[in-house]
Amino acid sequence: xxxxxxxxxxxxxxxxxxxxxxxxxxxxxxxxxxxxxxxxxxxxxxxxxxxxxxxxxxxxxxxxxxxxxxxxxxxxxxxxxxxxxxxxxxxxxxxxxxxxxxxxxxxxxxxxxxxxxxxxxxxxxxxxxxxxxxxxxxxxxxxxxxxxxxxxxxxxxxxxxxxxxxxxxxxxxxxxxxxxxxxxxxxxxxxxxxxxxxxxxxxxxxxxxxxxxx
Amino acid sequence: xxxxxxxxxxxxxxxxxxxxxxxxxxxxxxxxxxxxxxxxxxxxxxxxxxxxxxxxxxxxxxxxxxxxxxxxxxxxxxxxxxxxxxxxxxxxxxxxxxxxxxxxxxxxxxxxxxxxxxxxxxxxxxxxxxxxxxxxxxxxxxxxxxxxxxxxxxxxxxxxxxxxxxxxxxxxxxxxxxxxxxxxxxxxxxxxxxxxxxxxxxxxxxxxxxxxxx
Amino acid sequence: xxxxxxxxxxxxxxxxxxxxxxxxxxxxxxxxxxxxxxxxxxxxxxxxxxxxxxxxxxxxxxxxxxxxxxxxxxxxxxxxxxxxxxxxxxxxxxxxxxxxxxxxxxxxxxxxxxxxxxxxxxxxxxxxxxxxxxxxxxxxxxxxxxxxxxxxxxxxxxxxxxxxxxxxxxxxxxxxxxxxxxxxxxxxxxxxxxxxxxxxxxxxxxxxxxxxxx
Amino acid sequence: xxxxxxxxxxxxxxxxxxxxxxxxxxxxxxxxxxxxxxxxxxxxxxxxxxxxxxxxxxxxxxxxxxxxxxxxxxxxxxxxxxxxxxxxxxxxxxxxxxxxxxxxxxxxxxxxxxxxxxxxxxxxxxxxxxxxxxxxxxxxxxxxxxxxxxxxxxxxxxxxxxxxxxxxxxxxxxxxxxxxxxxxxxxxxxxxxxxxxxxxxxxxxxxxxxxxxx
DNA sequence: GATGAATGAGACTTCATTCAT
DNA sequence: TATGAATGAAGTCTCATTCAT
Numbered sequence: 036x037x038x039x040x041x042x043x044x045x046x047x048x049x050x051x052x053x054x055x056x057x058x059x060x061x062x063x064x065x066x067x068x069x070x071x072x073x074x075x076x077x078x079x080x081x082x083x084x085x086x087x088x089x090x091x092x093x094x095x096x097x098x099x100x101x102x103x104x105x106x107x108x109x110x111x112x113x114x115x116x117x118x119x120x121x122x123x124x125x126x127x128x129x130x131x132x133x134x135x136x137x138x139x140x141x142x143x144x145x146x147x148x149x150x151x152x153x154x155x156x157x158x159x160x161x162x163x164x165x166x167x168x169x170x171x172x173x174x175x176x177x178x179x180x181x182x183x184x185x186x187x188x189x190x191x192x193x194x195x196x197x198x199x200x201x202x203x204x205x206x207x208x209x210x211x212x213x214x215x216x217x218x219x220x221x222x223x224x225x226x227x228x229x230x231x232x233x234x235x236x237x238x239x240x241x242x243x244x245x246x247x248x249x
Numbered sequence: 250x251x252x253x254x255x256x257x258x259x260x261x262x263x264x265x266x267x268x269x270x271x272x273x274x275x276x277x278x279x280x281x282x283x284x285x286x287x288x289x290x291x292x293x294x295x296x297x298x299x300x301x302x303x304x305x306x307x308x309x310x311x312x313x314x315x316x317x318x319x320x321x322x323x324x325x326x327x328x329x330x331x332x333x334x335x336x337x338x339x340x341x342x343x344x345x346x347x348x349x350x351x352x353x354x355x356x357x358x359x360x361x362x363x364x365x366x367x368x369x370x371x372x373x374x375x376x377x378x379x380x381x382x383x384x385x386x387x388x389x390x391x392x393x394x395x396x397x398x399x400x401x402x403x404x405x406x407x408x409x410x411x412x413x414x415x416x417x418x419x420x421x422x423x424x425x426x427x428x429x430x431x432x433x434x435x436x437x438x439x440x441x442x443x444x445x446x447x448x449x450x451x452x453x454x455x456x457x458x459x460x461x462x463x
Numbered sequence: 464x465x466x467x468x469x470x471x472x473x474x475x476x477x478x479x480x481x482x483x484x485x486x487x488x489x490x491x492x493x494x495x496x497x498x499x500x501x502x503x504x505x506x507x508x509x510x511x512x513x514x515x516x517x518x519x520x521x522x523x524x525x526x527x528x529x530x531x532x533x534x535x536x537x538x539x540x541x542x543x544x545x546x547x548x549x550x551x552x553x554x555x556x557x558x559x560x561x562x563x564x565x566x567x568x569x570x571x572x573x574x575x576x577x578x579x580x581x582x583x584x585x586x587x588x589x590x591x592x593x594x595x596x597x598x599x600x601x602x603x604x605x606x607x608x609x610x611x612x613x614x615x616x617x618x619x620x621x622x623x624x625x626x627x628x629x630x631x632x633x634x635x636x637x638x639x640x641x642x643x644x645x646x647x648x649x650x651x652x653x654x655x656x657x658x659x660x661x662x663x664x665x666x667x668x669x670x671x672x673x674x675x676x677x
Numbered sequence: 678x679x680x681x682x683x684x685x686x687x688x689x690x691x692x693x694x695x696x697x698x699x700x701x702x703x704x705x706x707x708x709x710x711x712x713x714x715x716x717x718x719x720x721x722x723x724x725x726x727x728x729x730x731x732x733x734x735x736x737x738x739x740x741x742x743x744x745x746x747x748x749x750x751x752x753x754x755x756x757x758x759x760x761x762x763x764x765x766x767x768x769x770x771x772x773x774x775x776x777x778x779x780x781x782x783x784x785x786x787x788x789x790x791x792x793x794x795x796x797x798x799x800x801x802x803x804x805x806x807x808x809x810x811x812x813x814x815x816x817x818x819x820x821x822x823x824x825x826x827x828x829x830x831x832x833x834x835x836x837x838x839x840x841x842x843x844x845x846x847x848x849x850x851x852x853x854x855x856x857x858x859x860x861x862x863x864x865x866x867x868x869x870x871x872x873x874x875x876x877x878x879x880x881x882x883x884x885x886x887x888x889x890x891x
Numbered sequence: 892g893a894t895g896a897a898t899g900a901g902a903c904t905t906c907a908t909t910c911a912t
Numbered sequence: 913t914a915t916g917a918a919t920g921a922a923g924t925c926t927c928a929t930t931c932a933t
Binding site: 687722 | 899
């Protein structure tokens with residue numbers, strides 16, 4: 036079932052096999068329900084070897100988070116060319132994001148669902164990655180405002196909230212796209228882009244929606 | 250620590266105490282890490298009584314989900330007046346949503362994070378609630394189009410995606426607002442409303458963002 | 464499911480209802496697997512009432528054994544007329560035995576299987592009944608020998624062994640008859656009578672089977 | 678109390694130790710009253726190891742039944758030589774049976790008492806063994822009839838009943854012999870042989886006992 | 892580098908039994 | 913007479929983790 040069993044592999048390779056198995060197991064079973072037994076068997080090694088290399092269940096989980104977070108941000112970075120206009124950058128980023136999460140549902144589950152839930156240590160790891168993405172989006176908004184020669188006069192917190200909403204919508208759409216047959220990464224990206232860019236545009240043109248008095 | 254210990258209470262009251270303790274524990278520890286021991290102690294009763302009334306850990310969790318889902322949808326229903334224009338309805342709904350989730354962070358955690366992760370049975374309970382909300386939002390979008398005397402010609406799936414994105418953004422913002430000191434429910438609602446309503450408006454005026462060719 | 468619920472019954476009646484429920488439950492589930500909850504529900508009363516009347520699970524079980532043992536020996540006593548020849552007495556006894564056990568399988572299960580297994584206290588209760596039956600059979604053998612004007616010169620232990628074998632065969636046949644559709648009490652009795660009486664006859668005529676040298 | 682504690686034994690050996698402990702505990706306490714804790718302690722290992730090797734209480738019990746059933750039928754097979762006349766074969770079989778059960782009272786208790794009571798799965802395991810023995814006895818009766826150049830004209834069900842009665846008597850005598858000090862296997866076998874063979878002989882000579890009209 | 896053997900701790904669950912009315 | 917409310921104790925089972933080879 037698991038990886039092909041071949042003895043005496045270099046450590047780096049073995050470790051990746053273990054992380055593959057761990058991400059898959061954590062993603063499908065959840066952190067607590069995943070057992071080290073299952074991970075070891077799926078990796079095709081004995082349990083003591085997992086402990087020898089990865090130390091403990093917590094450390095193993097942290098290693099999974101780090102690897103998956105790095106892979107996701109790398110995918111986005113590769114997809115985006117910073118010499119493009121802001122809207123194109125956002126589009127490329129969204130497309131890369133939805134494509135990567137669709138291809139690595141277990142990794143995405145680990146980042147999006149599992150890591151948030153089990154202790155601040157894990158959540159912190161993910162928060163770092165998330166902040167990197169939020170910062171990227173925030174900067175795009177600012178650049179967009181400058182390109183439009185507007186001074187949207189958006190307070191910092193407001194921008195943070197917008198970026199948060201955008202990223203949250205993306206995360207939610209990623210889950211929805213993964214769960215809804217027939218929805219491609221491209222369609223998900225288009226839906227969100229439509230939704231977001233237009234909204235941002237209006238905002239920056241100074242036509243915000245005014246809440247009624249309390 | 251737990252509720253004041255007073256013996257011999259009628260069953261209905263004890264059950265609510267147990268559900269209170271369970272929601273709090275599940276929300277903070279997660280479904281698997283929450284132990285029946287801890288829940289019982291927090292409720293101020295013995296473990297067998299929890300089993301006598303709520304049957305099993307799964308059933309207890311399901312009961313939590315049902316209660317919290319009902320409370321959330323009720324809060325939104327109470328907050329929204331259907332004789333108002335669509336934008337006002339959306340605003341009221343968002344405000345009620347963010348207010349309720351801010352006041353019941355553990356309940357929201359149970360619905361948003363825990364229930365999704367542990368088995369289709371639980372996820373199904375939440376999905377039902379979520380679909381109710383998504384349907385409400387979807388209908389608002391359609392009504393808004395009609396109010397604007399426009400035929401936005403939005404495909405059904407596109408609307409579904411928009412509603413999904415909106416709800417997802419709301420869910421994400423709720424978590425963000427809960428975790429960020431100083432962010433009020435009103436602010437979160439305003440941020441999202443600004444973001445969403447403007448975007449929807451543009452969409453319906455037929456100015457969508459056009460993705461580049463693949 | 465259980466007995467018709469009617470409040471305020473005289474104690475003797477309630478006790479019989481409880482014993483009915485207990486015999487049925489013990490017979491079908493076994494002593495340990497039977498729960499006081501199930502017995503109380505089947506009897507249509509609350510658990511504390513069972514404890515008020517019958518004291519404890521052990522006492523309840525003992526009461527079951529006593530009642531069923533008394534019923535079985537009474538059935539045999541009623542079936543046998545001591546003014547008949549020995550073979551007729553044995554036949555009548557066997558017929559009564561197989562008839563009663565067929566009509567009260569749960570009671571028979573309690574006596575035959577459950578009581579033997581759970582502690583010497585219970586086994587002792589059954590042993591008393593069993594000895595009464597063995598004594599009856601033993602006496603029949605002696606009477607038969609006298610009727611045949613023979614002195615079979617059977618040692619006491621040998622007679623005890625014979626009676627034991629006969630009773631054991633009867634018990635086994637009762638279980639077999641209960642479990643094999645289409646086997647009546649009369650057939651079971653005939654089979655055993657054929658087997659036993661002829662063997663006894665040969666024995667008493669001094670034609671034992673000779674075991675080979677060690 | 679338990680086996681001598683020596684760490685790091687090969688799995689096969691440990692499994693036998695566990696089965697030894699389990700047979701003893703199940704035989705003396707009964708299936709339900711036997712606790713895995715007690716079995717593990719008697720085996721000189723920790724409870725998790727028992728579960729690792731034997732999987733569950735049910736599986737452990739089944740393994741006990743299988744081992745003991747195999748041991749008993751093997752003992753009988755070894756004791757009987759099929760080139761002997763039927764009466765000698767029956768004698769040898771009985772002797773082997775009583776000898777084995779006397780030497781393995783706990784194993785016999787597991788087969789005779791415990792297994793029958795707890796679920797059809799277990800009873801089925803024993804029933805298979807019992808049928809093997811009943812078939813052996815049945816065949817002996819048929820062979821005996823042929824050797825006597827008689828046509829006993831015994832209906833199939835009648836023979837089945839006889840074999841059942843014989844085996845039942847043997848089972849009962851085995852329990853009796855185990856419980857009665859001073860009764861040897863040889864004596865038990867002789868008692869039953871006397872009883873049975875003579876009875877069978879008479880039967881086959883066409884002198885059955887005639888039951889009275891209903 | 893790799894593993895079969897082994898375990899302490901703790902999870903969920905059930906039961907016989909009692910208390911207070 | 914009768915019961916709804918409540919629990920201490922014990923059961924089966926799983927898991928992360930380590931030892932000795």
